[in-house]
Amino acid sequence: MRYKINRMIGIFDSGTGGLSVFREVRKLLPEERYIYYSDNANCPYGEKSKEYITERARAISSFLIGQGADIIVVACNTATAAAISTLREEFPINFIGMEPAVKPAAQKTRTGVVGVLATAGTLKASKYIDTREKWAQDVKIVEHIGQGFVELVENGILTGPEAENVVERSVRPLIEAGSDTIVLGCTHYPFLADTIMKVAGRPITLIDPAPAVARHLLEVMEQNGLIRKDGFSMSLNSSGDSTTLEYTYNNLV
Numbered sequence: 001m002r003y004k005i006n007r008m009i010g011i012f013d014s015g016t017g018g019l020s021v022f023r024e025v026r027k028l029l030p031e032e033r034y035i036y037y038s039d040n041a042n043c044p045y046g047e048k049s050k051e052y053i054t055e056r057a058r059a060i061s062s063f064l065i066g067q068g069a070d071i072i073v074v075a076c077n078t079a080t081a082a083a084i085s086t087l088r089e090e091f092p093i094n095f096i097g098m099e100p101a102v103k104p105a106a107q108k109t110r111t112g113v114v115g116v117l118a119t120a121g122t123l124k125a126s127k128y129i130d131t132r133e134k135w136a137q138d139v140k141i142v143e144h145i146g147q148g149f150v151e152l153v154e155n156g157i158l159t160g161p162e163a164e165n166v167v168e169r170s171v172r173p174l175i176e177a178g179s180d181t182i183v184l185g186c187t188h189y190p191f192l193a194d195t196i197m198k199v200a201g202r203p204i205t206l207i208d209p210a211p212a213v214a215r216h217l218l219e220v221m222e223q224n225g226l227i228r229k230d231g232f233s234m235s236l237n238s239s240g241d242s243t244t245l246e247y248t249y250n251n252l253v
C-alpha cells in the first residue's frame with residue numbers, strides 16, 4: 001500500500017478547548033501533521049441538542065477527511081457523548097473520543113467523594129451515566145455544570161478575580177460536599193486548572209483525561225499502521241558552544 005504523504009490527524013472541538021487534548025497528543029506524536037477545527041461560530045455546544053451537535057460533528061468530520069485526515073480525535077466531551085457512535089457508523093475511519101475520567105477518580109479519592117465538572121450535554125448523556133454506574137459504585141459522585149467556564153476560556157480569561165468568581169460558583173458546591181478529586185469532564189476546563197485549585201482552598205486532585213486519550217490514539221494508530229514514517233525528524237545537538245539542528249528525512253515510500 002502506498003503511504004499517503006499528505007495524511008494527517010484531524011482534531012475538533014466547539015472552540016479552543018480541544019487544544020488541551022492536542023498538547024498531550026503532540027507530546028506523543030510530534031512528527032505527525034495535524035488539522036484542528038474550532039467550531040467557534042457555534043460555540044458553546046454544552047446546552048445544544050444531540051441532533052444539532054451530531055450535525056455539526058458530521059459536517060466537521062467530512063471537512064477534515066476532505067483535507068486529508070485519516071483519523072479524527074473528537075476533542076470534546078459533549079460532541080463525543082452526542083455523536084461519536086453516529087460518526088463511527090457513517091465514516092470509514094477511526095474516531096477517538098473523550099472518556100469522562102470517573103474510573104481513575106474513583107480509584108484515587110480518599111474522602112470517597114468525587115466531583116465531576118462537565119457540560120449539561122455530557123452530564124445527561126447515556127455514555128457518561130453508563131460510565132458512572134460502571135466505575136463509581138463505591139464512591140459518592142457530585143456533579144456540577146461548569147457554568148460560564150467555556151466563555152471564560154474562549155475569552156482568554158483564565159485567572160484573576162473574574163475567573164475566580166465564575167469558577168467559585170461551580171466548584172464550591174463540590175468542595176463543600178467533600179470532594180478531594182475532581183474530574184474535568186470538558187476539554188475547556190484544564191485551562192482553568194490553576195483557578196479551580198485556588199478557589200478549592202485545600203489540596204485537591206484534578207483528573208484530566210487528555211493524556212490517556214493521547215495514549216489511546218497512539219495505540220490505535222500503531223494497530224492501523226498510521227504512524228508517520230515519512231516525516232522530518234528534528235534533533236537538537238549541543239556540544240561546547242555550538243548548537244546544531246539536524247533534520248533527518250526518513251523512509252519516504
Ligand code: DGL
Nearest residue numbers: 017044045046077078187
Ligand atoms: N470543550 C467541549 C467539551 O469538552 C465543549 C464545551 C462547550 O462547547 O460547551 O465538552
